[in-house]
């Protein structure tokens with residue numbers, strides 16, 4: 001699955017233009033209103049952004065991972081709130097169905113996900129299960145042809161906008177093997193959404209609790225139809241999500257660097273441009289070098305992902321090599337982005353602390369990238385375990 005080069009080039013150019021002409025001028029409005037304007041969401045639908053990763057047979061554009069990271073890089077050049085509107089449809093919300101779902105589930109959901117008619121969210125995290133995702137407690141108790149789901153999900157991106165959730169619940173005893181992934185429509189009786197979380201940054205993105213009280217969900221809504229496979233589905237979704245986020249992080253790094261270069265050229269101190277000082281140039285150079293290294297790594301991991309993708313479908317787990325590379329990529333790129341954002345503020349001096357300047361906002365926004373879809377420490381654990389192998393004891 002991939003778009004031909006010529007059509008892809010046109011798509012990437014139109015996304016770049018959309019980012020620069022439509023989204024960047026609206027960044028301040030999003031920050032002030034804490035909302036992405038509805039007319040922009042409509043334009044995103046027209047451009048096909050909700051269906052970037054969904055194959056054409058289900059109404060999407062059908063990008064492969066190497067193409068998706070290019071588009072994610074372009075989208076990463078502006079406020080993260082914009083990408084977040086359709087990010088769960090492209091990634092963590094829909095990919096469980098795409099990778100492990102039955103044909104009927106794909107047919108029923110993916111066309112509406114691709115068009116943006118249905119927003120899908122990914123519900124894994126709970127109040128007591130964050131990094132330790134296999135410890136999740138939300139219970140699903142069998143009742144005839146249905147399951148009754150009760151419990152709370154936390155920090156769920158797009159929960160207030162979602163029409164359905166890919167939701168991990170415990171159908172069996174302890175551990176990863178007792179977890180099943182359900183497709184849960186948002187309107188079911190007993191399902192409520194908490195108030196939107198008040199976050200440090202990324203204003204305009206929406207996260208909230210999802211609370212389930214005896215929500216009746218048909219057993220047929222288990223992704224793939226077989227219980228006990230949900231943890232692996234979630235992990236496969238996250239491997240892919242970590243790569244997408246890494247590409248977005250490179251886009252953010254490019255923007256912060258461009259803002260910093262522009263400021264260094266324009267701001268004058270001691271009778272000259274601050275960009276003429278080698279201490280400023282050193283910061284710019286370090287950021288540029290880290291961005292080039294990170295972006296090369298993202299593209300290489302995307303190439304590996306595409307080469308191994310066929311083996312993902314229905315398989316027990318993803319290629320451990322790809323999982324390692326996805327984690328290493330997210331670790332390196334998001335940590336580098338933290339340093340690049342910090343240098344961006346430093347180059348701006350006092351102005352970098354004032355919210356009139358874009359770097360102040362990006363500095364807050366990018367902090368989340370080292371936390372969500374697995375903290376840097378979780379990425380280190382995944383890489384470390386893969387290197388050392390299972391303990392013989």
Ligand code: COS
Nearest residue numbers: 130131132133134176232235236317318323372373374378
């Ligand atoms: N793809 C497919 N299957 C995978 C997998 C992957 N990438 N990683 C692990 N699995 C499988 C394992 O093979 C194992 O299956 P078997 O029991 O059949 O062998 C099962 O899943 C359990 O794996 P493991 O024992 O490694 O699970 P742990 O509980 O020790 O830890 C980590 C797994 C820590 C890696 C996981 O909980 C994790 O990623 N945590 C972070 C969660 C996260 O990113 N949250 C963000 C929320 S979304 S914004």
